Amino acid sequence: xxxxxxxxxxxxxxxxxxxxxxxxxxxxxxxxxxxxxxxxxxxxxxxxxxxxxxxxxxxxxxxxxxxxxxxxxxxxxxxxxxxxxxxxxxxxxxxxxxxxxxxxxxxxxxxxxxxxxxxxxxxxxxxxxxxxxxxxxxxxxxxxxxxxxxxxxxxxxxxxxxxxxxxxxxxxxxxxxxxxxxxxxxxxxxxxxxxxxxxxxxxxxxxxxxxxxxxxxxxxxxxxxxxxxxxxxxxxxxxxxxxxxxxxxxxxxxxxxxxxxxxxxxxxxxxxxxxxxxxxxxxxxxxxxxxxxxxxxxxxxxxxxxxxxxxxxxxxxxxxxxxxxxxxxxxxxxxxxxxxxxxxxxxxxxxxxxxxxxxxxxxxxxxxxxxxxxxxxxxxxxxxxxxxxxxxxxxxxxxxxxxxxxxxxxxxxxxxxxxxxxxxxxxxxxxxxxxxxxxxxxxxxxxxxxxxxxxxxxxxxxxxxxxxxxxxxxxxxxxxxxxxxxxxxxxxxxxxxxxxx
Amino acid sequence: xxxxxxxxxxxxxxxxxxxxxxxxxxxxxxxxxxxxxxxxxxxxxxxxxxxxxxxxxxxxxxxxxxxxxxxxxxxxxxxxxxxxxxxxxxxxxxxxxxxxxxxxxxxxxxxxxxxxxxxxxxxxxxxxxxxxxxxxxxxxxxxxxxxxxxxxxxxxxxxxxxxxxxxxxxxxxxxxxxxxxxxxxxxxxxxxxxxxxxxxxxxxxxxxxxxxxxxxxxxxxxxxxxxxxxxxxxxxxxxxxxxxxxxxxxxxxxxxxxxxxxxxxxxxxxxxxxxxxxxxxxxxxxxxxxxxxxxxxxxxxxxxxxxxxx
Numbered sequence: 001x002x003x004x005x006x007x008x009x010x011x012x013x014x015x016x017x018x019x020x021x022x023x024x025x026x027x028x029x030x031x032x033x034x035x036x037x038x039x040x041x042x043x044x045x046x047x048x049x050x051x052x053x054x055x056x057x058x059x060x061x062x063x064x065x066x067x068x069x070x071x072x073x074x075x076x077x078x079x080x081x082x083x084x085x086x087x088x089x090x091x092x093x094x095x096x097x098x099x100x101x102x103x104x105x106x107x108x109x110x111x112x113x114x115x116x117x118x119x120x121x122x123x124x125x126x127x128x129x130x131x132x133x134x135x136x137x138x139x140x141x142x143x144x145x146x147x148x149x150x151x152x153x154x155x156x157x158x159x160x161x162x163x164x165x166x167x168x169x170x171x172x173x174x175x176x177x178x179x180x181x182x183x184x185x186x187x188x189x190x191x192x193x194x195x196x197x198x199x200x201x202x203x204x205x206x207x208x209x210x211x212x213x214x215x216x217x218x219x220x221x222x223x224x225x226x227x228x229x230x231x232x233x234x235x236x237x238x239x240x241x242x243x244x245x246x247x248x249x250x251x252x253x254x255x256x257x258x259x260x261x262x263x264x265x266x267x268x269x270x271x272x273x274x275x276x277x278x279x280x281x282x283x284x285x286x287x288x289x290x291x292x293x294x295x296x297x298x299x300x301x302x303x304x305x306x307x308x309x310x311x312x313x314x315x316x317x318x319x320x321x322x323x324x325x326x327x328x329x330x331x332x333x334x335x336x337x338x339x340x341x342x343x344x345x346x347x348x349x350x351x352x353x354x355x356x357x358x359x360x361x362x363x364x365x366x367x368x369x370x371x372x373x374x375x376x377x378x379x380x381x382x383x384x385x386x387x388x389x390x391x392x393x394x395x396x397x398x399x400x401x402x403x404x405x406x407x408x409x410x411x412x413x414x415x416x417x418x419x420x421x422x423x424x425x426x427x428x429x430x431x432x433x434x435x436x437x438x439x440x441x442x443x444x445x446x447x448x449x450x451x452x453x454x455x456x457x458x459x460x461x462x463x464x465x466x467x468x469x470x471x472x473x474x475x476x477x478x479x480x481x482x483x484x485x486x487x488x489x490x491x492x493x494x495x496x497x498x499x500x501x
Numbered sequence: 502x503x504x505x506x507x508x509x510x511x512x513x514x515x516x517x518x519x520x521x522x523x524x525x526x527x528x529x530x531x532x533x534x535x536x537x538x539x540x541x542x543x544x545x546x547x548x549x550x551x552x553x554x555x556x557x558x559x560x561x562x563x564x565x566x567x568x569x570x571x572x573x574x575x576x577x578x579x580x581x582x583x584x585x586x587x588x589x590x591x592x593x594x595x596x597x598x599x600x601x602x603x604x605x606x607x608x609x610x611x612x613x614x615x616x617x618x619x620x621x622x623x624x625x626x627x628x629x630x631x632x633x634x635x636x637x638x639x640x641x642x643x644x645x646x647x648x649x650x651x652x653x654x655x656x657x658x659x660x661x662x663x664x665x666x667x668x669x670x671x672x673x674x675x676x677x678x679x680x681x682x683x684x685x686x687x688x689x690x691x692x693x694x695x696x697x698x699x700x701x702x703x704x705x706x707x708x709x710x711x712x713x714x715x716x717x718x719x720x721x722x723x724x725x726x727x728x729x730x731x732x733x734x735x736x737x738x739x740x741x742x743x744x745x746x747x748x749x750x751x752x753x754x755x756x757x758x759x760x761x762x763x764x765x766x767x768x769x770x771x772x773x774x775x776x777x778x779x780x781x782x783x784x785x786x787x788x789x790x791x792x793x794x795x796x797x798x799x800x801x802x803x804x805x806x807x808x809x810x811x
Contacts, residue, residue: 009583009769011539019584103544105548106548160584177595177765204756204759208759215658215665372534372774373533375534377532379534379537413550415545
């Protein structure tokens with residue numbers, strides 16, 4: 001089976017150091033995590049969790065102690081023995097050492113200690129209760145895969161391009177900038193995968209990948225998130241299966257509250273009324289998902305729309321927007337400079353917003369920058385109206401902590417992606433979200449999360465636009481063995497098989 | 502002559518050194534951060550700072566420059582900031598693909614361009630000449646990526662003569678090389694047509710050719726011995742320049758055909774702000790270009806003593 005990777009080369013296949021979505025895609029086939037959401041979803045509700053390397057688990061009532069019992073007899077690739085509790089402890093602890101060059105340590109920072117109870121039992125003791133620890137640290141991806149201690153120590157840096165895991169496929173060959181070949185793991189604990197071989201090809205150019213897919217040289221390729229691309233490919237290959245994974249990327253505009261007149265809540269509310277969110281559905285069609293509040297409805301803890309009072313939904317109303325601007329002292333609107341990435345998904349959204357806001361008298365003077373420059377600049381707090389198009393773990397606390405907690409405000413050592421400085425210089429949901437994370441009563445927890453989202457709706461530090469699903473196409477004769485509904489655009493291939501023909 | 506050789510060699514080394522230095526500082530003055538590009542937009546500031554420290558990017562610029570020069574003197578181009586691979590090895594792997602594409606497309610260009618250029622000049626003012634000129638003028642204006650995609654669609658997708666992906670098992674894999682070489686060669690050919698035509702017409706109008714004709718020499722002798730031989734001087738100069746330009750200019754076709762090569766490598770490196778890879782790539786390419794120019798200069802000096810005199 002031939003699959004496109006959109007990168008130019010591997011960053012690292014060591015799960016502690018994966019750099020790109022393409023690295024993660026390959027790692028997903030080679031490694032296992034302790035537990036996982038139901039196949040093809042990002043459903044992280046505790047009662048939905050599926051066993052992977054762990055066959056059972058106990059979580060203390062205060063969510064401070066998480067104990068996992070491993071499946072016995074799970075074999076590492078290439079004769080490195082069986083998966084043990086020592087391997088689990090090693091996999092996480094190495095990432096907490098800043099000198100290891102790991103990049104996912106932030107996901108694991110709640111861990112106080114990891115105890116090996118017996119060869120197949122491991123316990124995580126957290127610094128404080130965290131009801132979302134599993135979503136943040138234990139499910140597949142982003143440093144959460146388990147690696148064999150013996151192989152990592154024996155291979156050193158070679159583990160980056162010669163990984164050894166316990167997953168459905170094992171590495172056969174890595175050819176720099178060309179691709180990666182995997183073969184079926186005969187002793188895979190969930191059964192040998194139907195495909196004998198998986199070949200990942202590095203193809204950075206979307207046109208080259210599209211032509212290769214149409215010509216049948218690729219079985220699966222990611223695609224452009226545009227209706228034109230989807231139409232073009234599905235017309236050229238009529239039996240191709242389209243996979244649109246929601247929510248994909250969240251796309252919204254941060255309003256930098258340090259920059260006048262965005263420091264005035266009436267101005268921010270005016271901008272919210274000046275954006276017609278239904279426009280995105282019309283323009284993007286099936287490559288679109290709604291985003292009425294900052295947390296998509298499908299995420300755990302999202303406030304149901306019916307619980308958001310009418311006036312806080314900011315329905316499209318240029319008249320109301322103008323009223324609010326007049327109240328704030330801008331009866332004729334205002335002009336503001338903004339930078340934006342040249343990448344399609346960024347630029348198109350921003351141009352649409354720019355056009356709509358012009359109708360309420362707000363002129364955004366755009367400076368278009370290349371993507372790397374744009375991201376470096378917004379990290380240095382040079383943004384005013386800052387657009388982001390990004391994937392994130394599917395929980396309300398993840399979204400709010402990342403984008404709206406005061407500790408995440410850009411320009412400080414702990415900075416994440418709070419470009420509006422919400423909580424730092426105005427409004428705050430810090431306390432609500434901190435209380436929600438340690439709250440063990442689900443009902444109370446949801447109440448806290450909903451309150452936080454209502455507060456955000458009142459303060460308008462961000463303008464939600466839409467979600468943009470991750471698009472991929474698969475040849476008609478491939479059956480993945482499950483229906484991909486949610487995720488980061490990487491498909492598990494353990495059950496993929498060729499049918500018909 | 503020895504003095505001339507030493508001077509030109511010294512100039513070449515100085516030029517290369519200035520290029521390395523310029524690239525080193527220019528890269529770092531560009532906005533954009535390699536660590537942010539590497540870690541994606543999800544990483545927090547602490548992680549970014551840790552990785553920056555581990556890569557030595559937190560050191561003062563002059564210290565980094567010193568390390569760069571020191572490594573260069575040891576023929577060490579460093580390791581890629583993004584994936585830790587040896588830059589020297591990456592260049593060694595990619596350069597042969599670019600060189601093969603450059604040479605193969607140049608051969609295709611000559612095969613197309615020279616005969617058509619001569620024909621056009623010999624039939625100057627006639628229908629054949631007009632047609633060739635218009636076609637070559639139109640052809641030279643076509644963007645290379647566009648021609649690449651057309652070739653890919655026609656020869657790859659419709660006719661299925663050639664593969665759609667990759668550079669094959671080695672740089673010498675003709676099955677994978679043929680299509681990009683034809684596409685690029687055709688574009689080069691259009692350039693050669695116009696150049697050859699001009700050169701041939703220029704020589705054909707000179708006194709010694711008129712004399713040869715007046716003396717009643719056979720037409721074939723006049724064309725081959727007198728006109729073409731002399732026209733080859735500007736044509737071969739153009740050829741060497743074209744080779745140098747192609748070495749660094751195969752980017753679009755490498756991307757379209759998803760073929761390994763220096764162009765594709767460097768575009769990726771610039772996008773991800775992979776300083777060491779960009780530096781390494783420029784070092785190798787500039788040494789190649791300086792070397793080709795040096796050889797050309799020295800050859801001219803051998804052919805034409807006036808050059809030596811300066």
